[in-house]
Amino acid sequence: MTREQYKSATGIFSTQLAIGSFIIGTLLLIMHLVHPSGELFAAGFIYLALATIINLLVLLNLWFLYLTQKNHREYYTIKILILLTNIPIVFVYLKIVGETWK
Numbered sequence: 001m002t003r004e005q006y007k008s009a010t011g012i013f014s015t016q017l018a019i020g021s022f023i024i025g026t027l028l029l030i031m032h033l034v035h036p037s038g039e040l041f042a043a044g045f046i047y048l049a050l051a052t053i054i055n056l057l058v059l060l061n062l063w064f065l066y067l068t069q070k071n072h073r074e075y076y077t078i079k080i081l082i083l084l085t086n087i088p089i090v091f092v093y094l095k096i097v098g099e100t101w102k
Helices: 004-036 038-069 070-083 085-101
Strands: none
Touching: 004 038, 004 070, 004 085, 038 070, 038 085, 070 085
């Protein structure tokens, strides 16, 4: 795999992961708001833990690539920022769940 192919594959995956994490989290939030249940609450926190670990691993990979491939720092900066946008969204969703949990 050439450097450009690797860069493209890494960037595409990290963006897809960020979007996928957002969509799944939003669906879980909507399901919680429509029908709150203990099982869904537990599933949401399990998802949150798994998504955190996976996103953190991808973030560390992007950070490593940012540090080692100085020619492509702008590209990796954008990918890192895209991945990090989910952090404030998680806090907003947790606040909503905390306020609606009975």
